Amino acid sequence: NAGVTQTPKFQVLKTGQSMTLQCAQDMNHNSMYWYRQDPGMGLRLIYYSASEGTTDKGEVPNGYNVSRLNKREFSLRLESAAPSQTSVYFCASFPRTLNSPLHFGNGTRLTVT
Amino acid sequence: KQEVTQIPAALSVPEGENLVLNCSFTDSAIYNLQWFRQDPGKGLTSLLLIQSSQREQTSGRLNASLDKSSGRSTLYIAASQPGDSATYLCAFRGGQTYNTDKLIFGTGTRLQVFP
Numbered sequence: 001n002a003g004v005t006q007t008p009k010f011q012v013l014k015t016g017q018s019m020t021l022q023c024a025q026d027m028n029h030n031s032m033y034w035y036r037q038d039p040g041m042g043l044r045l046i047y048y049s050a051s052e053g054t055t056d057k058g059e060v061p062n063g064y065n066v067s068r069l070n071k072r073e074f075s076l077r078l079e080s081a082a083p084s085q086t087s088v089y090f091c092a093s094f095p096r097t098l099n100s101p102l103h104f105g106n107g108t109r110l111t112v113t
Numbered sequence: 114k115q116e117v118t119q120i121p122a123a124l125s126v127p128e129g130e131n132l133v134l135n136c137s138f139t140d141s142a143i144y145n146l147q148w149f150r151q152d153p154g155k156g157l158t159s160l161l162l163i164q165s166s167q168r169e170q171t172s173g174r175l176n177a178s179l180d181k182s183s184g185r186s187t188l189y190i191a192a193s194q195p196g197d198s199a200t201y202l203c204a205f206r207g208g209q210t211y212n213t214d215k216l217i218f219g220t221g222t223r224l225q226v227f228p
Binding site for chain 2: 004033035040041042043044045048058090092099100101102103104105106107
């Protein structure tokens with residue numbers, strides 16, 4: 001009964017370092033999403049994958065890349081981290097039955113110094 | 114551009130009060146609207162989802178309503194308890210005008226219920 005699992009929970013990077021945030025869901029959902037949450041700005045969509053094999057940009061894609069590795073896994077990569085990418089990152093999944101709710105992971109808190 | 118606004122940004126009330134949290138959106142081309150709860154350091158948990166064809170949904174002490182014509186949804190919490198303390202977010206899923214794959218979130222209402 002894991003739902004959406006994100007790793008790591010916390011991460012500190014220096015400016016210019018790279019890292020990959022991992023996300024996996026065990027609900028056989030078709031769509032997966034990456035959001036960032038910043039104080040006063042709500043959740044903003046970075047990238048999403050409507051189905052296995054497809055990815056699309058969201059509202060704030062610059063500085064990020066994604067990979068939909070298979071139906072279960074959707075990773076987010078920061079190639080060269082910047083302090084502006086300090087945020088809490090959430091992965092979510094959705095079955096594509098449009099009146100079903102979104103399911104969220106518990107987030108990754110990233111600090112870039 | 115669709116915008117989703119939540120008022121108030123923060124609310125502090127004594128236990129037992131009935132509460133109304135507001136969510137407004139700028140375009141009536143809505144597919145559904147969801148209410149989520151977020152506890153500190155945690156992800157979002159879905160509370161209620163109202164389809165565009167519905168006017169309200171209820172779950173226990175929670176009732177969410179949708180008025181498409183005025184671009185508003187309200188979340189009513191009856192007989193509030195300290196365990197209701199959390200941030201409540203609404204999220205708009207667009208209809209014909211917007212990509213239905215994307216949810217647009219409000220910035221949330223931070224609720225504190227004190228004993």
